Amino acid sequence: MNLLPWQQKDWTHLVAYSRQDRVPQALLIHGNKGLGKLQLASQFAFSLLCEKPGSDGLNCDQCDRCLLLKAETHPDFIQIKPEEPGKSITIGQIRSLITRLTLKPQFDTYRVVTINPADLMNNAASNAFLKCLEEPTERTILVLITDNISRLPATIISRCQKLNVSIPNKETVITWLKQKNPSLLASHLETLFNLTQGSPLQALAYSDTKILTLRNDCFNAWLDLAKHQQHPVVIAENWHKLTDVPLLHWMATWTVDMMKCYYQQNPVRLYNPDLRDQLDLLSQQLELKTLYSFYDLILISQQRYNTQINKQSLFEEILINWFEANRGKTS
Numbered sequence: 105m106n107l108l109p110w111q112q113k114d115w116t117h118l119v120a121y122s123r124q125d126r127v128p129q130a131l132l133i134h135g136n137k138g139l140g141k142l143q144l145a146s147q148f149a150f151s152l153l154c155e156k157p158g159s160d161g162l163n164c165d166q167c168d169r170c171l172l173l174k175a176e177t178h179p180d181f182i183q184i185k186p187e188e189p190g191k192s193i194t195i196g197q198i199r200s201l202i203t204r205l206t207l208k209p210q211f212d213t214y215r216v217v218t219i220n221p222a223d224l225m226n227n228a229a230s231n232a233f234l235k236c237l238e239e240p241t242e243r244t245i246l247v248l249i250t251d252n253i254s255r256l257p258a259t260i261i262s263r264c265q266k267l268n269v270s271i272p273n274k275e276t277v278i279t280w281l282k283q284k285n286p287s288l289l290a291s292h293l294e295t296l297f298n299l300t301q302g303s304p305l306q307a308l309a310y311s312d313t314k315i316l317t318l319r320n321d322c323f324n325a326w327l328d329l330a331k332h333q334q335h336p337v338v339i340a341e342n343w344h345k346l347t348d349v350p351l352l353h354w355m356a357t358w359t360v361d362m363m364k365c366y367y368q369q370n371p372v373r374l375y376n377p378d379l380r381d382q383l384d385l386l387s388q389q390l391e392l393k394t395l396y397s398f399y400d401l402i403l404i405s406q407q408r409y410n411t412q413i414n415k416q417s418l419f420e421e422i423l424i425n426w427f428e429a430n431r432g433k434t435s
Contacts, residue, residue, distance in 0.1 A: 107144070107147060107162075108140045108143060108144075108280075108304070109272070109276055109279075109280055110139070110270065110271075110272030110276050110277075110280075110304065111140060111143075111269075111270075113270050114144060114267060114269055114270055115144065115161065117267060118144075118148045118151075118267070119151070119160075119161030122151065122157075122161060123161075127152065127214070127245055128245070128265035129237075129244070129245060129246065130237055130240075130245075130246045130247075130248070130263055130264040130265065131148075131245065131246070131248070131264060131265050131266075131267065132222070132248045132249075132250070132253070132256075132260075132261065132264035132265065132266045132267070133145050133247060133248070133249050133250075133267045133269060134249075134250050134251070134266065134267070134269070135268050135269030135270075135271070136251065136269075136271060136301070136302075136303050137251040137303055137305075137306060138300060138303025138304060138305040138306030138307070138309075139269045139270075139271065139272075139303060139304070139305065140269075140304070140305055141220075141249050141250075141251075141269050142218075144269065145218050145220070145247045145249050146218065147162070147163075148216075148247065149173075149181055149216040149218060149245075149247065150162075150163040150170065150173055151163050152213060152214045152216055152245060153169055153170075153173060153178060153180060153181060153211070153213055153214060153216060154167060154169060154173075154213075155167040155168070155169055155170075155213075169211060169213075179210045179211075180209045180210055180211055180213070180214065180215040180216065181215075181216055182201065182204065182215070182216070182217045182218070183217075183218050183220070184197055184198075184201060184217065184218065184219045184220070185219075185220050185221075186224055190410045191224075192224050192225065192226040192229070193219065193222075193224050193226065193229050194226060194228075194229055195226070195228035195229045195231075195232050197229065198225070198232040198233050198236075199232060201217065201236070202235060202236060205217075205236065205241045205244060206241070208243075209242065209243050209244070213243070214243050214244070214245050215241075215243055215244045215245070216244075216245045216247060217244065217245070217246050217247065218247045218248075218249060219233075219246070219247070219248045219249065220248075220249040220250075221249060221250050221251060221252075222248035222249060222250045222260075223250045223251075223252045223253075223255035223256050224410075230256075230257050230260060233260065234259060234260065234263075237260065237263040237264075238263070246264075248260070248264060253266075271302050271303075272302060272304060273302075274297055276304075277297055277302055277304045277307060278293050278294075278297060280304055281293055281296065281297075281304065281307055281308060281311060284308055284311070285308070285311045288311055291378075292311070292316065294377075295316065295376075295377075295378055296310055296311060296316075298373075298374060298375055298376065298377055299319075299357065299375055299376065301375065315349070318346070318349060319354055322343070322349075322351060322354060323354070323358065323376075323379060323382075325339050325342075326355070326358065327382060327386075329423060329426055329427050329430070330386060330389075330426065330427075330430040331430075332430070332431070335427075336420060336423035336424045336426070336427045337420055337423075339419075339423055340416055340419035340420040340422075340423050341416060343419045343423075344415040344416040344418075344419050351419070352402060352405055352406050352409060353406075355402050355422065356399070356402045356403070356406070357375035357376055358375075358376060358379070358383060359395060359398055359399045359402060360375060360399070361374045361375055361376050361379070361380070361383045362383050362384075362386055362387040362390070363387070363392070363395055363396075363399070365380070365383055365384040365387040365388075366387040366392055366395065371384075386430075389430070390429060390430070394429045397429075398425060398426060401421070401422060401425055402422065405418055405421070405422055
């Protein structure tokens with residue numbers, strides 16, 4: 105396992121914990137999506153569990169314990185995550201963890217537990233997990249990982265040391281993207297950087313030009329709705345079939361960019377600078393209060409998306425609102 109280029113500062117901070125013999129019993133790693141927080145947490149776990157970590161703090165990758173880690177059979181490395189994509193971390197999983205933690209670590213270093221994403225613990229699981237924080241067990245390190253620290257209970261946040269993962273600069277992101285996907289055009293690199301607000305792993309996930317084309321197709325459908333040239337239910341039926349496509353994020357960025365266009369004659373740091381002309385025109389046709397209400401609806405929908413809600417109904421609600429917001433405002 106290797107560190108990502110922009111993680112050196114955060115890695116130095118984590119290594120200092122080990123060298124100063126003050127590894128926290130509970131560590132909360134948080135920050136924007138797409139920064140490699142899980143990779144950073146796993147590397148820290150590997151370092152703590154290795155027999156002979158190097159001078160840079162990285163695990164040796166050769167000892168018996170590193171071989172167990174590579175084979176995913178190390179008994180003192182426990183990973184808690186949803187049992188199915190989009191599901192919650194349940195109280196049953198946390199109770200099982202508590203039972204395991206009553207036993208001593210099998211080796212003489214640490215036992216490391218990662219919980220990712222920690223904000224997907226349901227209420228019952230979060231309450232049960234407090235027992236782990238309030239009654240820490242021998243040589244056990246709890247590492248929580250989240251993109252959304254605000255979704256965690258304050259009782260959990262207050263009991264953890266916190267590491268806010270650094271956002272890399274533009275040059276670092278674009279250089280890394282070029283290395284990962286040499287076929288990307290310079291204009292695509294700029295679009296990806298702005299669209300993800302500098303989250304390298306998200307940008308890489310979007311780097312397939314088919315994703316950018318799909319995003320443009322969805323935006324054109326969104327424009328057609330504003331002009332009342334398509335029906336929201338028809339588009340919702342098509343959109344809910346698109347899996348692994350961040351449609352809600354795209355709509356959120358379009359709305360935020362419209363707000364910036366509304367306030368600023370020459371808006372900067374747009375998510376979608378390549379769509380600026382269309383977004384600027386839309387912003388002049390809508391009332392600011394309407395834009396804020398629509399943005400609130402998208403934020404609520406993002407919170408509901410990973411629940412059991414009917415996805416087509418969710419998109420219908422958003423797109424009908426967008427359709428109605430533009431009634432009588434289009435040209």
